[in-house]
Amino acid sequence: MVARYERIADELRDDILTGVHPIGSQLPTEAELAARYRAARGTVRQAVAVLVAEGLVGSRQGARRIVLGKARSQSFAELHSFAQWARANGYRYGGQVIAQKRRVAGPAEAARLGTDEVLDVLRLRTLEGEPVLVERTVYAGWVAAAVEGLAPGCESVTEALYDSIGLVFAYGEHLIDAVSAGVLDARLLGVRRGSPLLRQRRITTTHEGRPVEWSDDRYRAGSVVFSIRNSIDANPLVRQAGDLRFGA
């Protein structure tokens, strides 16, 4: 059962995408929408708030709402799982485990993940046949067994963990910057040592806020771009100075 406001939001998004409400045009007023969908004003407001949060619609007190853009927002899963992102966008993708071993957590890792033992995994991912991503992931001890049980060529770790032990990745924090390719990075990605890589470090937790994994993903320059929309009201992305909270 999908909520009423979500169905209204979907219809409005569709109207924007198909040009019923072109970019730059005014959205109908809340009163109009409420009458059209036979819903209360509050419900319509909730629907429009979804589009505002997606950056598709601009809104300010007193003035009519304006259509800003058409870009679709993608799911949480697509940001966390390379495989789910690639599949949703119609790319051919693959991946394989290069190295994997259990070890004792360092002090920083123990603090981050809340466990003494961790599982270290190095993966290489390909997009359209080209190597594009080196993934260094450290899993908390309590999921180590489940991760070790996966096939080495497992395409989507996220999905496999959900299927095997019902694990849900619910929250994430991401740090994005640029680094030079090291010797190993360069060899795996087929680039020269020192060439630029886009780095995404992230920590992922369950619904309960329990850390599951800590990962350092490095994309070959030009292969992937991160995109974000913000407004004077909503600002999810944040800039930080270089001395990092997560260390090297």
Place this chain on the structure above:
Amino acid sequence: MVARYERIADELRDDILTGVHPIGSQLPTEAELAARYRAARGTVRQAVAVLVAEGLVGSRQGARRIVLGKARSQSFAELHSFAQWARANGYRYGGQVIAQKRRVAGPAEAARLGTDEVLDVLRLRTLEGEPVLVERTVYAGWVAAAVEGLAPGCESVTEALYDSIGLVFAYGEHLIDAVSAGVLDARLLGVRRGSPLLRQRRITTTHEGRPVEWSDDRYRAGSVVFSIRNSIDANPLVRQAGDLRFGA
């Protein structure tokens, strides 16, 4: 007059920051908060929704809300304006115009900015005395005169434009990736040619959705990190493949 729900959100955020509600702990229920602040449940829900959107609090139906983290989200201005970001975080900063000239817009620029003539500005920004950012900005023709009227060493273009012509930067779209330093980048930033830079390209518009500027900002590796929180419900950041919508 600040809204009630915003003040409640501020108090709750403060309680999280100061450890009254430690990370991992449960937030009081909506009923409790409503009683404490003598507000309706709806108002409390709005306040908590702010924290959820900031990624500080996790929320799902049926379960008590959980404190996820402490990071404060920063203002829209701080993402758009290097000066405002640096000042808010207590850094010493500076900047100067390297080159500036009017020219005819290319077809791509005309489509993006909606004007025939544009103003091209190249700036170098410093943080703590070190050059960290090369900024190539293309302004739409209708703001060109105002930008040209600024002092060459103007610290915050955003603020200066607001003061001079009341211009408000309201919405932005950002693309983040990694590139190699070109000859000019390298000389200005004091790094070797080919060394990695973190690139942020953005287009900014007014409240009405009218494009104001298009910018290509390149940060020296290690000087700045972008940070984002997301959840399975809210996902502002998006990943894109390398063939970019904004061209080279």
Place this chain on the structure above:
DNA sequence: TAAGGGAACTTGTACAAACAAGCCAGCACA
């Protein structure tokens, strides 16, 4: 001891009503 079934609790959705605050166009006036 372990599995299953609820009951109580908590968050999510929806409606209705009223007032506040900001925007804008059109009108009156200089």
Place this chain on the structure above:
DNA sequence: TGTGCTGGCTTGTTTGTACAAGTTCCCTTA
């Protein structure tokens, strides 16, 4: 002609109510 103000329109805030849906934990039962 242009300027300033006002009134109507539109979005923002707040309260109250009712029910839906998911979670948690305890208690029963096998």
